[in-house]
Amino acid sequence: NLRADLAKVLRLPPEAILVHHVEGAGCYGHNGADDVALDAALVKMTDMLRPWTIDSAAKMNYQADLIVNPFLAPPMKSFRFCDGAQVLHGRKYALVRGVFRRQRTIRAIEQPAPYRAMVCMGDDDVDQSLLRTEQLLDVPKVDKVSIVCRPHHVRYDELCDLADKHGKRVEIVTEVKELMTRLVRAHFCVTSGDTWSMELCCVGIPQLTLPTTPMQMAHCKKLDDVGVATMVGHSSKVTFEQLAEAVELPVLGARRRHLLRADTRGGQRPKPGPAVGPGGRDPGDRHLDHHL
Secondary structure, eight states, X not given: OHHHHHHHHHTOXXXXXXXXXXXXXXXXXXXXXXXXXXXXXXXXXXXXXXXXXXXXXXXXXXXXXXXXXXXXXXOGGGOOOOTTXXXXXXXXGOOOOHHHHHHHTTOOSSOOSSOEEEEEOOTTOSSHHHHHHHHHHTSTTOOEEEEEOOTTOTTHHHHHHHXXXXXXXXXXXXXXXXXXXXXXXXXXXXXXXXXXXXXXXXXXXXXXXXXXXXXXXXXXXXXXXXXXXXXXXXXXXXXXXXXXXXXXXXXXXXXXXXXXXXXXXXXXXXXXXXXXXXXXXXXXXXXXXXXX
16 A cells, blocks of 8 residues: 555655556556655655744854744844845734734724733743733723733742732633633733734734843834834833833823724734745845845
8 A cells, every 4th residue: 555655654644645646657667666656755855845943033053944033123134044045034924823813803993991901921921920910900090901821831820819819800811712802802911022012913902012031122122113012111120100101101092093004004013924935035025135
């Protein structure tokens, strides 16, 4: 059974392999040519395999045919790549999950009360989710806080205790199906400048960013420059007064209006671009320079 043998060698399910027998194809000097069919499949797969990497810090230093940076920083000149490699860099190549794309079209222009905040500090967060939630609860304007995190967060138990303490004012969101309804109701969110920031920009939620790492800092500055987020400062230096002032000031409303204008006019809002293969190139994107 050629199909079963190919599936075993290539480590693919049998239904993923199509064997098409052609009369008069020849047997290459022997009875049966299963080994030739296998050789042909292996050669074809070798030609199709092209090494690629996701590098958001411009620190990778090995050969790759495709380099993807889903953030707005660091700049293109910081990357080192071999001749003929392609770099997908900038807002057109943000990695955005489907749940965010779907909610983008149904998010209302004016969110209903109560005034809701989302805290999305990412997988690298240690204490910012807990600290910033406690501070937001002391801001008179904020009625409810949704903490988005994974169950393996290092302080997950403490976050749950905080939610129990404040009742309906605080909730923990860990499931995608729970996240969908929060995305369309949130008035603003607090992020660290990781992948959450780009995804929330696509939805159109105003952001206050508190970066921690140098990569996050550079990315947040870019987001602030294009007008889709407000960088409050480094997470270790932002005080309660600074955070409360950022929430109370009308800057969030201005950011929301900017996001809506950018969406309708094709402006600066980061959005997922079309899938571009290793040989593709968008000649109209001045941010890309794929070849040395």
